[in-house]
Amino acid sequence: MNLPVQTEGLTKRYGGRAAVRDLDLSVRAGEVYGFLGPNGAGKTTTLRMLLGLVRPTAGTVRLFGRPPAAGRLAGVGALIEGPAFYPYLSGRENLRVLARYAGTPAERVPLVLDLVDLADRAGDRYAGYSLGMKQRLGVAAALLKDPRLLILDEPTNGLDPAGTADMRRLIRRLGAAGCTVLLSSHLLGEVEQVCDRVGVVSQGRLIAEGSVAELRGAAGLRMLAEPLDDAAEHARALVGAERVRVADGALELAVDPDRAAWLNTELVRAGVAVRELRPRERDLEQVFFDLIGKETTDVR
Amino acid sequence: MSGSFRAELVKLVRRPAAWLLLGVALVLALLFTYVFPYAGYAAGTAGPNTDRALPMLLPDQLVGNSLGGFPVFLGSIVLILGVLVVGGEYGWGTWKTVLSQGPSRLAVYAGKLLALLVAALVVVLAVFGAGAVASVLIAATESQPVAWPSVPDLAVGIGAGWLIASMWAALGALLAIALRAVALPVGLGLVWMLAVQNLLTAIAAPLLDWVAQLQKGLPGPNAGSLAAALGAASDTPGVAATVGGGQAALVVAAYLVAFAVVGGALLRRRDIL
Numbered sequence: 214m215n216l217p218v219q220t221e222g223l224t225k226r227y228g229g230r231a232a233v234r235d236l237d238l239s240v241r242a243g244e245v246y247g248f249l250g251p252n253g254a255g256k257t258t259t260l261r262m263l264l265g266l267v268r269p270t271a272g273t274v275r276l277f278g279r280p281p282a283a284g285r286l287a288g289v290g291a292l293i294e295g296p297a298f299y300p301y302l303s304g305r306e307n308l309r310v311l312a313r314y315a316g317t318p319a320e321r322v323p324l325v326l327d328l329v330d331l332a333d334r335a336g337d338r339y340a341g342y343s344l345g346m347k348q349r350l351g352v353a354a355a356l357l358k359d360p361r362l363l364i365l366d367e368p369t370n371g372l373d374p375a376g377t378a379d380m381r382r383l384i385r386r387l388g389a390a391g392c393t394v395l396l397s398s399h400l401l402g403e404v405e406q407v408c409d410r411v412g413v414v415s416q417g418r419l420i421a422e423g424s425v426a427e428l429r430g431a432a433g434l435r436m437l438a439e440p441l442d443d444a445a446e447h448a449r450a451l452v453g454a455e456r457v458r459v460a461d462g463a464l465e466l467a468v469d470p471d472r473a474a475w476l477n478t479e480l481v482r483a484g485v486a487v488r489e490l491r492p493r494e495r496d497l498e499q500v501f502f503d504l505i506g507k508e509t510t511d512v513r
Numbered sequence: 514m515s516g517s518f519r520a521e522l523v524k525l526v527r528r529p530a531a532w533l534l535l536g537v538a539l540v541l542a543l544l545f546t547y548v549f550p551y552a553g554y555a556a557g558t559a560g561p562n563t564d565r566a567l568p569m570l571l572p573d574q575l576v577g578n579s580l581g582g583f584p585v586f587l588g589s590i591v592l593i594l595g596v597l598v599v600g601g602e603y604g605w606g607t608w609k610t611v612l613s614q615g616p617s618r619l620a621v622y623a624g625k626l627l628a629l630l631v632a633a634l635v636v637v638l639a640v641f642g643a644g645a646v647a648s649v650l651i652a653a654t655e656s657q658p659v660a661w662p663s664v665p666d667l668a669v670g671i672g673a674g675w676l677i678a679s680m681w682a683a684l685g686a687l688l689a690i691a692l693r694a695v696a697l698p699v700g701l702g703l704v705w706m707l708a709v710q711n712l713l714t715a716i717a718a719p720l721l722d723w724v725a726q727l728q729k730g731l732p733g734p735n736a737g738s739l740a741a742a743l744g745a746a747s748d749t750p751g752v753a754a755t756v757g758g759g760q761a762a763l764v765v766a767a768y769l770v771a772f773a774v775v776g777g778a779l780l781r782r783r784d785i786l
Binding site: 261264265266267268282285286287289290291292293294295296297298299300301302306309310311313314315316317351354355357358 | 516517519520523524527528529601605606607608609610611612613614615616617621784785786
């Protein structure tokens with residue numbers, strides 16, 4: 214089956230510097246894929262290669278099984294590195310001009326303006342738009358072709374909190390409606406809230422990929438207890454030594470959080486004073502910084 | 514490509530700078546071709562440009578009078594238009610917006626060139642039209658008979674003006690693609706048209722034979738030769754019969770094609786950053 218996005222060995226070098234290195238990326242149909250990475254990690258260069266704006270130094274790009282140039286980006290909508298439009302035209306006129314390039318009926322224009330909640334100001338000149346309005350217009354342009362694949366690069370940049378929430382709802386709605394979304398972002402919360410799967414890119418390389426739950430790792434328990442050494446010894450005896458780790462003055466237990474009550478009872482019975490026992494779940498931010506830190510260390 | 518062409522036309526028609534350039538072109542053409550010469554005639558000034566006497570301002574001289582500006586100053590304005598139409602996409606960062614909609618680079622580029630051809634024709638027709646009105650007014654004021662050039666002469670004149678203007682527009686487009694900007698291509702293009710061409714003609718060519726020979730192959734002198742062959746006054750900057758009219762038309766057409774092809778090849782090959 215032809216995946217909406219598939220790259221193999223994708224590489225882009227500028228002089229001696231590799232912006233993207235040997236990137237294998239697969240985005241499945243119907244999923245919202247988070248492309249996560251710090252600034253300068255190579256996200257936008259990758260997206261530009263997906264759209265044929267930048268030629269890869271090596272490797273291949275396929276969108277729905279075809280190279281971007283051959284497929285003329287059929288069924289693909291994109292907003293790359295911030296919105297850019299003609300300042301002397303209104304928002305509506307800009308979209309009409311783009312519809313002509315796309316060969317899309319002009320009837321789509323009011324529909325997408327409604328979708329991004331910009332219909333009221335669509336007659337204003339683009340030059341007078343706020344950053345948030347420009348961003349909405351950029352998303353509207355990406356939706357013009359009623360795409361099967363939507364590539365969005367930092368779509369909530371410049372939006373106020375309400376606008377950000379609206380945009381995330383829109384992305385989730387599009388995903389639920391079967392549209393594949395490739396969402397590039399450095400906002401961990403955004404990716405965590407919206408995406409089904411996440412790829413983490415650092416220094417041009419894909420360093421991790423999986424669902425948010427997979428990246429967080431297995432859930433567990435975190436315990437504060439006294440004396441800590443006795444608690445660790447009893448816990449190892451109860452759940453297995455390999456599942457117990459002492460970190461930052463606490464016990465981290467790789468066990469199902471549902472076993473908390475049983476564990477508490479057993480430890481108290483063994484004379485350990487349990488002060489705190491709660492589920493331990495790494496958020497994506499922790500995962501991200503662990504990965505980025507590891508990658509940076511590896512490279513050094 | 515038709516979608517790209519229509520999109521480019523809409524952008525061009527709605528762009529205030531395009532109308533400003535058309536207005537400037539008409540004002541310059543009228544001022545230097547009709548207003549100043551007629552004011553000098555009316556005041557009885559005996560200047561060095563004796564061929565600017567009343568007969569040169571009448572309707573039968575419309576073709577030459579209208580073409581005279583295209584080798585240099587009207588050509589410069591069309592070159593600026595060419596830079597704006599292509600370079601604006603770099604300046605505003607809109608290449609990615611346009612290309613993300615799916616058209617190929619060459620389709621968009623072809624649309625731009627076609628829109629520029631239309632714009633160049635509009636400029637030429639406007640200059641001819643304004644010149645016709647001005648010359649009729651002068652004829653009426655001076656009680657002179659109104660005789661128009663023949664239709665074939667008018668058609669050839671308009672075609673020649675269109676060819677020259679299109680060549681400069683294509684050069685502007687090429688400069689914009691090569692330099693991926695607006696300001697620098699405009700600056701360099703104007704330096705070439707207004708300074709370098711004149712310096713070569715006025716200073717270098719009389720001193721060095723190889724420069725004089727080189728002139729015969731450059732776009733400006735060929736545009737000037739084409740205008741001269743169709744009756745443009747020889748005192749107009751850039752107008753001189755360096756080569757014959759037929760050769761000049763071929764060279765100008767060759768430059769038009771070359772500028773367009775090189776621009777397309779560069780655009781197709783380079784990354785859109």
